[in-house]
């Protein structure tokens with residue numbers, strides 16, 4: 001038992017901050033009240049414990065790594081910790097209560113931009129997640145086995161519509177369908193064979209398919225090798241308060257843009 005205690009001591013030794021994910025009030029009070037304890041950052045859906053340092057968690061993130069990454073990126077962005085800080089994160093893994101403590105060196109940690117993706121957009125975080133899920137699935141399976149590209153612009157739909165034009169008849173005209181609905185996901189995959197972008201409202205309503213985006217691209221800089229679809233995605237995310245999520249037909253990766261910058265890059269095969 002004592003060597004296990006040593007292991008635990010090593011994990012929490014000299015950390016610059018403690019991140020508590022959805023802690024109970026009593027856990028929070030104990031850790032905050034700990035004499036000489038490092039600063040405590042609470043990461044949860046709501047600040048029910050009244051923490052001074054708080055990062056709002058828009059979704060549970062089933063994968064603990066994703067949850068921890070989101071919390072740390074939020075903590076850095078909100079300037080609770082410096083980049084390069086070493087932090088201890090206490091979170092749930094198997095149980096509904098905190099059962100796990102991990103040590104993270106944020107200097108060796110690859111920033112994904114996932115925090116800004118969810119916070120810089122006007123769209124509901126659950127809508128962003130639903131779109132990400134469709135795009136990941138599309139990336140995994142392709143369209144009838146063939147690689148397919150797609151572009152989804154999420155949030156601030158009125159402005160996005162003003163900065164785009166129609167390429168074809170809009171199959172979603174006058175319909176009131178939302179992303180996340182299984183039938184709609186099938187439709188989105190079917191329509192992604194054709195050119196242009198999908199436009200989705202803050203609340204997840206599918207406003208249009210087949211939009212040709214014409215945002216102002218001035219000063220937008222994207223990684224070399226990406227083409228016009230990605231340029232349009234980055235630019236519309238800067239020219240409006242939308243975020244955009246792209247599936248590349250050529251390299252199969254999913255990328256998200258917020259504020260004109262690439263915020264997330266992932267391989268659908270890893271999901």
Ligand SMILES: Nc1ncnc2c1ncn2[C@@H]1O[C@H](COP(=O)(O)OP(=O)(O)OP(=O)(O)O)[C@@H](O)[C@H]1O
Nearest residue numbers: 149195196197212213227228229230232248249250
């Ligand atoms: N401004 C735009 N608005 C909407 N869709 C666009 C726009 N520009 C390009 N696209 C779509 O992107 C498709 C691919 O274009 P392109 O190959 O230049 O992009 P890309 O960034 O290299 O993407 P991919 O990695 O999928 O090839 C086009 O056929 C078109 O459907």
Ligand SMILES: [Mn+2]
Nearest residue numbers: 227228249250
């Ligand atoms: Mn291309």
